[in-house]
Amino acid sequence: MTVGLEHFLIVSAVLFVLGLYAMLSRRNAIAVLMGIELILNAANINFIAFTRYGAVNMNGQMSAVFVIVIAAAEAAVALAIVLNIYKNFHSVSVPDVDKLRD
Amino acid sequence: MGAFEIIFFLFAVITLASACVVVFSKNIVYSAFSLVFTFFGVAGLYVLLNADFLAVTQLLVYVGGILILLIFGVMLTNKVVNVDVRSSGSTKVPAFIISGIILIGLVGAIFQTHWISYKDVPWSRSPWNKDAVTQALTEYVKVQGSEGTATTIGKLFLTDYLLPFEIVSIVLLIALIGAAMIARREPDPADEALDSF
Numbered sequence A: 001m002t003v004g005l006e007h008f009l010i011v012s013a014v015l016f017v018l019g020l021y022a023m024l025s026r027r028n029a030i031a032v033l034m035g036i037e038l039i040l041n042a043a044n045i046n047f048i049a050f051t052r053y054g055a056v057n058m059n060g061q062m063s064a065v066f067v068i069v070i071a072a073a074e075a076a077v078a079l080a081i082v083l084n085i086y087k088n089f090h091s092v093s094v095p096d097v098d099k100l101r102d
Numbered sequence B: 001m002g003a004f005e006i007i008f009f010l011f012a013v014i015t016l017a018s019a020c021v022v023v024f025s026k027n028i029v030y031s032a033f034s035l036v037f038t039f040f041g042v043a044g045l046y047v048l049l050n051a052d053f054l055a056v057t058q059l060l061v062y063v064g065g066i067l068i069l070l071i072f073g074v075m076l077t078n079k080v081v082n083v084d085v086r087s088s089g090s091t092k093v094p095a096f097i098i099s100g101i102i103l104i105g106l107v108g109a110i111f112q113t114h115w116i117s118y119k120d121v122p123w124s125r126s127p128w129n130k131d132a133v134t135q136a137l138t139e140y141v142k143v144q145g146s147e148g149t150a151t152t153i154g155k156l157f158l159t160d161y162l163l164p165f166e167i168v169s170i171v172l173l174i175a176l177i178g179a180a181m182i183a184r185r186e187p188d189p190a191d192e193a194l195d196s197f
Helices: A005-025 A029-053 A059-089 B003-024 B028-048 B052-077 B089-112 B130-147 B150-158 B162-183 B189-196
Strands: none
Touching (some): A005 A029, A005 B003, A005 B028, A005 B089, A029 A059, A029 B003, A029 B052, A059 B052, A059 B150, A059 B162, B003 B028, B028 B052, B052 B150, B150 B162
């Protein structure tokens, strides 16, 4: 058997679903962030697989570079917010954080 | 089964198995360290897809940057006794159902779609010339094979993608400044009083 586009897409789909499940089911806010990272990686695999098997240009890989940059910015800001939440609520469990006021 | 297939399945198994540990492990520290292997596996898949520059970027940015940030977050927020007090059956079942439905839909769509390569395109009915496309494709493969993708990506950054490149630089700068502002400690009023002298 030869590995083609479908195999990479299947890996990426499974990775996406695992990330989605982590986002929906985990209580720890940092675990939710890990789920988001998995989803972004799944999107990147798709971009690069389509660059390899589909188009004749590099647009997919360029998009993947921007996805990586946005992921870095997102992780930095999200971690800062999580640290602030921990300072205010003494917990990073998502269901505990349900108050807007002090 | 050639070497490409064996390496693909190796990296796919590494990626998906460690992603399962990330998602299903009770201990957040295990999840964080298992994420290293997920990112390594994804970088291996990038190499298989002729994306050498992106594989190195993946290792530098994800393993070197994002993962360190996440581990910092885990270490700074993890309590010694970290137990889920509430019963955790409430969100898992709906999350499992939703993810399962989406997985079935995605896999079904991937297998239903007839993915065509450029060889299968009905060229007589298309507005493009098959010879031109074939020549562009062979040049593309030649360029990718000889000098890697870094040269091409660098050229594209300064030509076609100049504006997105500059915008994303500013986004990254603003995000990092904002993260530093949000995460820094509140200044102590006593220290401020001292500083004003």
